[in-house]
Amino acid sequence: MFYRESGDFKTKYVDDNQTFPIKLDRLGYYAIIAIAFLVVPFVINDYWANAVMVPFLILSIAAIGLNILIGYCGQVSLGTGGFMAVGAYACYKLMTSFPEMSIFFCVLISGGITALVGVLFGLPSLRIKGFYLAVATLAAQFFLVWLFNKVPWFYNYSASGQINAPERAVFDFLVTGPNATAASKYLFCLVFVFILAWIARNLTRGRVGRSWMAIRDMDIAAEIIGVNPLKTKLSAFAVSSFFIGIAGALFFSVYLGAVEVGEAFGITQSFLVLFMVIIGGLGSIFGSFAGAAFLVLMPVFLKNVMVGGLGWPTDIAAHLEFVIVGGLIVFFLIVEPHGLAQLWRLAKEKLRLWPFPH
Amino acid sequence: MAAQNATTEPSSKAPIMEMKNITLRFGGVTAIENISFDIREGEVRAIIGPNGAGKSSMLNVINGFYHPQEGEIWFRGAQRQSSRPHEIAKQGVARTFQNIALFKGMSTLDNIMSGRLNKMNSNMLAQAVWWGPARNEEIRHREAVEKVIDFLEIQHIRKTPVGRLPYGLQKRVELGRALAAEPKMLLLDEPMAGMNVEEKEDMSRFILDVNNEFGTTIVLIEHDMSVVMDISDRVVVLDYGKKIGDGNPDEVRSDQAVIDAYLGVSHDD
Numbered sequence A: 001m002f003y004r005e006s007g008d009f010k011t012k013y014v015d016d017n018q019t020f021p022i023k024l025d026r027l028g029y030y031a032i033i034a035i036a037f038l039v040v041p042f043v044i045n046d047y048w049a050n051a052v053m054v055p056f057l058i059l060s061i062a063a064i065g066l067n068i069l070i071g072y073c074g075q076v077s078l079g080t081g082g083f084m085a086v087g088a089y090a091c092y093k094l095m096t097s098f099p100e101m102s103i104f105f106c107v108l109i110s111g112g113i114t115a116l117v118g119v120l121f122g123l124p125s126l127r128i129k130g131f132y133l134a135v136a137t138l139a140a141q142f143f144l145v146w147l148f149n150k151v152p153w154f155y156n157y158s159a160s161g162q163i164n165a166p167e168r169a170v171f172d173f174l175v176t177g178p179n180a181t182a183a184s185k186y187l188f189c190l191v192f193v194f195i196l197a198w199i200a201r202n203l204t205r206g207r208v209g210r211s212w213m214a215i216r217d218m219d220i221a222a223e224i225i226g227v228n229p230l231k232t233k234l235s236a237f238a239v240s241s242f243f244i245g246i247a248g249a250l251f252f253s254v255y256l257g258a259v260e261v262g263e264a265f266g267i268t269q270s271f272l273v274l275f276m277v278i279i280g281g282l283g284s285i286f287g288s289f290a291g292a293a294f295l296v297l298m299p300v301f302l303k304n305v306m307v308g309g310l311g312w313p314t315d316i317a318a319h320l321e322f323v324i325v326g327g328l329i330v331f332f333l334i335v336e337p338h339g340l341a342q343l344w345r346l347a348k349e350k351l352r353l354w355p356f357p358h
Numbered sequence B: 001m002a003a004q005n006a007t008t009e010p011s012s013k014a015p016i017m018e019m020k021n022i023t024l025r026f027g028g029v030t031a032i033e034n035i036s037f038d039i040r041e042g043e044v045r046a047i048i049g050p051n052g053a054g055k056s057s058m059l060n061v062i063n064g065f066y067h068p069q070e071g072e073i074w075f076r077g078a079q080r081q082s083s084r085p086h087e088i089a090k091q092g093v094a095r096t097f098q099n100i101a102l103f104k105g106m107s108t109l110d111n112i113m114s115g116r117l118n119k120m121n122s123n124m125l126a127q128a129v130w131w132g133p134a135r136n137e138e139i140r141h142r143e144a145v146e147k148v149i150d151f152l153e154i155q156h157i158r159k160t161p162v163g164r165l166p167y168g169l170q171k172r173v174e175l176g177r178a179l180a181a182e183p184k185m186l187l188l189d190e191p192m193a194g195m196n197v198e199e200k201e202d203m204s205r206f207i208l209d210v211n212n213e214f215g216t217t218i219v220l221i222e223h224d225m226s227v228v229m230d231i232s233d234r235v236v237v238l239d240y241g242k243k244i245g246d247g248n249p250d251e252v253r254s255d256q257a258v259i260d261a262y263l264g265v266s267h268d269d
Helices: A025-044 A048-072 A082-099 A103-126 A130-150 A182-205 A208-215 A219-224 A229-256 A267-280 A284-308 A314-335 A339-354 B002-008 B055-062 B085-090 B109-114 B122-127 B133-151 B167-180 B196-214 B227-231 B248-255 B254-263
Strands: B015-025 B029-040 B044-048 B071-074 B093-096 B185-189 B215-220 B232-238 B242-247
Touching: A025 A182, A048 A082, A048 A182, A048 A208, A048 A229, A048 A267, A048 A284, A082 A103, A082 A130, A082 A229, A082 A267, A082 B109, A103 A130, A103 A229, A130 A267, A182 A208, A182 A229, A182 A284, A182 B122, A208 A219, A208 B109, A208 B122, A208 B133, A208 B254, A219 A229, A219 B085, A219 B133, A267 A284, A267 A314, A267 A339, A284 A314, A284 A339, A314 A339, B015 B055, B029 B055, B029 B071, B029 B109, B029 B215, B029 B232, B029 B242, B044 B055, B044 B196, B055 B185, B055 B215, B085 B093, B085 B227, B109 B133, B109 B167, B133 B167, B133 B227, B167 B185, B196 B215, B196 B227, B227 B248, B232 B248, B242 B248, B242 B254, B248 B254
Parallel strands: B044 B215, B044 B232, B093 B185, B185 B215
Antiparallel strands: B015 B029, B015 B071, B232 B242
């Protein structure tokens, strides 16, 4: 009854264009932002940060990035893991080569470097589409992982072939390395998520976003109304890779701390982020968050229920976890092929009319 | 009424586009063979012909989707070099499609806004920040788009995803998307196919209004002869890739070759 547009008149185009046109949505959004910034950092502990919040935030960034490419521009990519690796190794090289540089800028520049690499591997998209493009990006995945394994310069000739994040601080709070506190890691990632989600929303609502969606929905018509396919597709690859590169840099420096490329950024990582995007909802920023939350929280939740709650052995629980998560993915895709975002949209549609049936 | 138009309007108006000896082949098939005609500024020019006559191919040549092997295209006083469709769109050519080619995942408003993409130029950084240039640009173009929406009387479906709209309205939204680009020349590929009489009347009215109010040159492919004869100033007739007639509707209607090829040879006697 309170969730509705009526009575909330829009008299300017600016008002009509706002992200949350319904008042209750706006309030909810402000509330979530306030809780995320002002409450959570004070109550978060190491377990919640490392098992839930930090991976959720970082993978949300990757999911938004991939969603821009697949959901908004319609270019399928299986190279996410490889691009995250680019971000991670770029961040490592920057951190070790320029120890005085703020970690914040290291992560940002890593995103920029990944964007360039993404554009390079996006070039085939000008000639090939759909599944064939997916296969071409798969080549990027394997090539990049191979590259970071083979060329010792990338891991500073360390004997193990691993990269380890040195300790870095923001305003005297350690955010990387083993001594970083849960709250500072969480806040550092949250700032990136907040800024990048806002940027993603801005890009998708205006000129750039419409060009992407035009290419996605009907590329021939898009070109005939004046969209340059070359620029549009490459810009999608660039922005998407920028996001994914930042996610990779954070994944390495803040979350894992030490990385072996094939393990952390292999093809499974690509698929994980792809599933997040598909389950969450293609072409929806909210969906990217929902998908990331689903695939990060669900295993943790199941593990806690089965091992902690029911007292089953961990190996059985681990296997069952795969079965259940897999089953849930199939279930969700059958119930709502357009993902959690669409479920949410339908729920809101119902809520708007409640308590009346029509 | 329109026939009257054709005779009263100054036929001395300069051509906006001239096609000279256009030949288009696909492998061994010749889709268009040595066709020349001109399109004058501000007229409604119809292209008619039986199925497979090369009408749509001709439209695709005009907006740069196909590149003819031979011949010259002159547009607004300059010979066209081989250019990509998006470059030609920037020169002021817009079109609608035989099969609706709307962006299915977007709302009516977004579809029509996308018609103005080649007029928008705020850079990526401004877009990312949104406040400032990008937002101002968006508002400015939104005002222009709202005029198109008013003109086509589709205010009520502004926020509806186009996939949910009935056929006739989708056609209208597609026309809106083309109009939003404020084209010098508008290409319409069977704008009335599959419509009922009322929808056809609406569409004819919109086409004539566009032509009168904005002075837009219109190139039209249509199978409904009564519509073509009513609203067009001049008609070019194609058959098997060749031009068999050209002139105002009355001339074309009485041309024996056209009657034989297109309107059918009379079997009464």
